[in-house]
Amino acid sequence: MRTPRRALLLVLPLLMAIGLLSAPAAAAPPAVQTGPFSTPTPGPDGRIIYIMQEGDTLWTVAALAGITLEELMALNGIQASDAGFIPPGTELQLGLAGPVVATQPPGATPTPTGPLPTPTAISGTGEICVLLFRDDNGDARWAETEPALAGGQLSVADVNGTVVGEWTTDGSTELDLNDVAIGHCFTDLQFGDYNVSAGVPPDHNPTTTMNIGVRIEPGETKYVAFGAQPSGASAGGSGGERSTLLGLLGVVLILAAGGLAFYASRFNRGRSRLLR
Known part of the structure; x- marks a missing residue:
């Protein structure tokens, strides 16, 4: 009995030694930064x-x-x-940190900054060409077959209401390179906003609005057209149509009366036969 026990006591230390040698080495703890910590340099934005x-x-x-x-x-x-x-x-x-300031080399002198350029004010002139035409078809648009009207009044006023140009139309007009009717042109108008208006000749009715706002840029030309019709044009046309309608209505009434008379005579004849 003693021999196996002694053998066991000898084997156990040997097994423990083998186990310790075969076990993996424990992982070392992560290194912690122990050296001096250098503060990063501020960037250009601080x-x-x-x-x-x-x-x-x-x-x-x-x-x-x-x-x-x-x-x-x-x-x-x-x-x-x-x-x-x-x-x-x-x-x-x-x-x-504070923003990084560029340092100048020793002995360097700062170059003085000159005055900033003053913004240039917008200047220059333009023109507005106004046409007063006879609107034959009443569509409020100028056509090449529609002539200019004489005896009308044109005026241009600035934003303050000051009249800067007036003109009495003489019925003359011409076309520019784009076949646009020019009429009368008010020139040398300063850059800005204007109100253009027109008065129709006597015995005429306007077919368009008779005033319009226009903005002029330097070197620009704006075109404005106003239309009008003779006062009797629309009245005469409506009177002729009214007469035609009345004539047709009269014919219808006459035919209706004749029909009623014929029906009445036939009715009376039939009734007299029944009485006999």
Whole structure:
């Protein structure tokens, strides 16, 4: 009995030694940065930026930068749920410094800055060409077959109501290169807004609005056209149509009366036969 027990006592230490030798070495704890922490240089915008390294945590970065963890998270908009998942290479703002000021080399003198150029005011003149035409078809649009009217009044006034030009039409007109009727042109009008109006000749009715606002740019030409019809044109046409309608109505009434008379005579004849 003693021999097996002794053998067991000899084997157990041997097995324990073999187990210790075959066990893997324990993983060494991650290295912690113990060296001096150099504060990053502020950028041109004054921000102090630190780039996360392998093994860094927000707590260690905040402690080495001399700020609290809450301040570091607030500067970078980090939520508490994301504090443990900041990968290496992430830029963290540690604070703000004054903007970087470029220094001049010794002995250099600053070059004085000249006065800024004064904005040039807009200047120049334009013109407005106004046509008063006889609107034969009444469509309020000028056609090549519609002549200019004489005896009308044209005027141009600025935004203050001051009349800067007047003209009595003489019935003459001409076309520009784009076949646009020119009429009378008011020239040398300064840049700005104007009101153009027209008065029709006697015994005429306007077919368009008789005043319009126009804005003139330097070197620009604007074209305005006003239309009018002789007063008797529309009245004569409506009178002729009315006479025709009345004539047709009279014929219808005469035919209707004749029909009634014929029917009445036939009715009376039939009645007299029945009485016999």
